[in-house]
Amino acid sequence: MSRAKLRGLGIDLPLFPVTSVGSFPKPDFLLKARADYANNRIRRGALEKAERQATEFWIRKQEELGVDVLVDGEMYRGDMVAYFAESLEGFEEGGLVRSYGNRYYHKPIITGEIHWDEPITLEWWKYARGITSKPLKGMLTGPYTIMDWSFVEYYPDRRTACLALAKELRNEVEALIAEGAKIIQIDEPAISVRPEELPVAIEATHIMTDGLPAYFISHICYGAFENIYPGMLDLPVDNFDLEMSNSGLDMLELFKRRSYTKDISFGVVDSHSHLIEDDPTVEQRLRQALEVLPKEAVWVDPDCGLKTRTVDEAIAKMQAVVNGAKALRAVTSDK
Amino acid sequence: MELALCNHSSYPRIGDDPEHQLLRRTLAQHDKGEKTEEAVRAAQDRMTELALAEQTEAGLDLVTDGQIRWADPISHLAGKLSGVRVNGLVRFFDTNFYFRQPVAQGRPERREPLLLEEFKFAQEKSARPVKAVLTGPYTLARFSVGENGGSGSFEKMLEGYTAALAAEIAALAAAGATVIQIEEPALLKYPEDFPRFEQCLSALAMSKDSSQLALAIYFGDPAALYDQLQTLPVDILGLDFTYSPGLVDRVISSGTARILMLGLVDGRNTRLEDPAATTRQLEKLARGAGLNRAYLSPSCGLEYLPRDRARQKLKQLAVIRNTFLGSPS
Numbered sequence: 001m002s003r004a005k006l007r008g009l010g011i012d013l014p015l016f017p018v019t020s021v022g023s024f025p026k027p028d029f030l031l032k033a034r035a036d037y038a039n040n041r042i043r044r045g046a047l048e049k050a051e052r053q054a055t056e057f058w059i060r061k062q063e064e065l066g067v068d069v070l071v072d073g074e075m076y077r078g079d080m081v082a083y084f085a086e087s088l089e090g091f092e093e094g095g096l097v098r099s100y101g102n103r104y105y106h107k108p109i110i111t112g113e114i115h116w117d118e119p120i121t122l123e124w125w126k127y128a129r130g131i132t133s134k135p136l137k138g139m140l141t142g143p144y145t146i147m148d149w150s151f152v153e154y155y156p157d158r159r160t161a162c163l164a165l166a167k168e169l170r171n172e173v174e175a176l177i178a179e180g181a182k183i184i185q186i187d188e189p190a191i192s193v194r195p196e197e198l199p200v201a202i203e204a205t206h207i208m209t210d211g212l213p214a215y216f217i218s219h220i221c222y223g224a225f226e227n228i229y230p231g232m233l234d235l236p237v238d239n240f241d242l243e244m245s246n247s248g249l250d251m252l253e254l255f256k257r258r259s260y261t262k263d264i265s266f267g268v269v270d271s272h273s274h275l276i277e278d279d280p281t282v283e284q285r286l287r288q289a290l291e292v293l294p295k296e297a298v299w300v301d302p303d304c305g306l307k308t309r310t311v312d313e314a315i316a317k318m319q320a321v322v323n324g325a326k327a328l329r330a331v332t333s334d335k
Numbered sequence: 336m337e338l339a340l341c342n343h344s345s346y347p348r349i350g351d352d353p354e355h356q357l358l359r360r361t362l363a364q365h366d367k368g369e370k371t372e373e374a375v376r377a378a379q380d381r382m383t384e385l386a387l388a389e390q391t392e393a394g395l396d397l398v399t400d401g402q403i404r405w406a407d408p409i410s411h412l413a414g415k416l417s418g419v420r421v422n423g424l425v426r427f428f429d430t431n432f433y434f435r436q437p438v439a440q441g442r443p444e445r446r447e448p449l450l451l452e453e454f455k456f457a458q459e460k461s462a463r464p465v466k467a468v469l470t471g472p473y474t475l476a477r478f479s480v481g482e483n484g485g486s487g488s489f490e491k492m493l494e495g496y497t498a499a500l501a502a503e504i505a506a507l508a509a510a511g512a513t514v515i516q517i518e519e520p521a522l523l524k525y526p527e528d529f530p531r532f533e534q535c536l537s538a539l540a541m542s543k544d545s546s547q548l549a550l551a552i553y554f555g556d557p558a559a560l561y562d563q564l565q566t567l568p569v570d571i572l573g574l575d576f577t578y579s580p581g582l583v584d585r586v587i588s589s590g591t592a593r594i595l596m597l598g599l600v601d602g603r604n605t606r607l608e609d610p611a612a613t614t615r616q617l618e619k620l621a622r623g624a625g626l627n628r629a630y631l632s633p634s635c636g637l638e639y640l641p642r643d644r645a646r647q648k649l650k651q652l653a654v655i656r657n658t659f660l661g662s663p664s
Contacts, residue, residue: 094605095351095641100424100433101406102362104349107431107641109605149431151605151640193429272423 345636
């Protein structure tokens with residue numbers, strides 16, 4: 001059904017389309033530029049030039065590897081929530097809180113009414129779109145995750161804050177669609193940690209997507225999927241991009257018990273490991289997927305964003321993903 | 336009602352000004368080989384002293400060391416036991432904080448004190464009594480995995496963690512800890528395991544000597560378990576009121592045989608509580624449940640907040656108490 005939707009949008013993809021979750025590691029020259037900018041050694045324009053160079057690097061690299069649906073690589077982002085919080089009215093940067101060990105981040109605080117003034121990701125999407133002819137995903141962090149990873153002061157409760165975010169972020173989705181985005185990914189890694197709030201996330205996603213002409217993907221990771229499945233199937237998206245390999249493909253057991261009804265971007269390499277999966281391992285994971293899922297529904301990608309890997313590791317992991325998809329295409333009928 | 340103020344457990348070990356970044360800086364330099372273990376310890380000591388001072392200044396009656404030295408609530412204890420190695424990162428409940436998961440190769444064993452020196456240091460430096468805080472055996476076992484899997488792993492881990500923590504409680508009690516808090520947030524995820532949990536708590540309670548044993552339950556709604564929690568052999572019961580609009584009524588309906596640590600101040604959100612609204616809850620509890628004595632505390636550790644907000648939350652405890660004491664009841 002979703003393949004027909006894609007064709008209706010003018011996108012014809014091969015069997016087992018290859019994509020990636022969103023982020024790629026920043027090349028050394030960009031890391032240096034970011035450090036220089038933070039220390040007032042270069043101006044904003046010089047940083048943006050480096051971000052464009054890095055974006056082009058990853059666009060070219062995805063094309064060379066044979067990726068079917070590209071991403072811009074998020075070279076311009078730091079944290080996936082802070083990036084949006086900094087661009088929306090109603091947020092303040094909070095003080096440092098710890099994420100783990102000796103790592104800390106500035107957790108945003110919602111201190112006022114949230115308002116979307118202007119497009120946040122659009123210029124980067126347009127830049128990337130201008131340098132490739134391949135389909136390119138529009139990418140944004142979802143309202144539930146932005147709410148959950150922020151402190152909520154202004155709104156009376158979490159649901160109200162989440163729905164307010166959804167209403168405003170819909171403007172971003174509409175802006176992307178107006179410029180030609182056909183595939184839009186809404187990242188919701190926080191969605192599985194409070195199963196009792198799944199209805200809030202579903203309501204918010206309806207606000208973001210209802211009536212809009214695009215193929216929607218939602219990326220979910222690092223959670224107790226067993227607590228939200230099959231309820232998560234009520235999220236109004238076409239494709240779930242799921243971290244499968246990191247958990248030993250255990251989601252497949254859930255799918256056996258209760259049919260999975262959407263397309264899936266099936267994570268075949270572990271994004272959080274330095275080890276590069278070999279081709280037989282990736283192929284085997286895909287074969288296991290096909291024991292449970294219809295082949296028309298399966299996209300292939302890494303478990304999660306690859307930004308924590310080195311550039312070489314990220315390229316090697318994407319190569320393994322592409323090789324796995326090609327191997328399966330060669331032995332699987334498209335009829 | 337006599338109302339004492341206490342910290343829950345953790346306190347931010349970082350702040351936005353350079354003085355409060357000492358530990359982060361030192362650890363980063365240590366990782367590069369530029370600072371010694373002694374320098375790290377000195378930075379931990381300094382940040383612990385600052386945490387103690389900020390709690391005292393806020394007017395707390397019972398403070399903690401802020402768990403400044405803890406990498407996380409799980410590996411800081413489990414990682415010191417023999418038969419346990421520490422592995423990759425796992426999300427801690429519904430927070431955006433990650434801990435390193437213990438991998439147990441059989442039954443964990445305590446070969447050396449876990450927190451004793453940290454407690455002694457805090458007690459020596461603090462102007463107020465210091466509460467010792469330990470993550471409980473059930474939560475440690477639930478967040479650990481066995482090296483070889485198998486159905487026996489969880490039982491063995493639970494037995495080992497329980498024995499290790501019982502020995503630690505005995506050592507802390509001997510060192511003069513007047514209140515020892517066991518943190519067991521995992522119980523709320525596995526309420527069906529209550530009988531097994533009760534056995535663990537009973538084993539720990541046998542080691543407490545003359546100290547008071549506190550049980551802290553948080554990150555979930557404890558209302559359904561409330562009557563069972565009242566049967567546990569603890570002196571103080573710490574409850575998180577932020578997940579359950581009905582918990583106040585539940586406490587009033589059943590009463591309490593324990594001193595309650597009332598987690599009415601949200602340790603997970605920066606918004607400051609309205610003193611009048613919280614006072615109304617306190618009055619309702621005092622009158623309805625017939626409380627003679629209670630602690631007022633944050634709902635959980637304060638490490639999930641930026642330092643300035645954590646400090647404000649502690650000060651708000653005192654504002655709420657003043658409002659409560661000044662109220663007609």
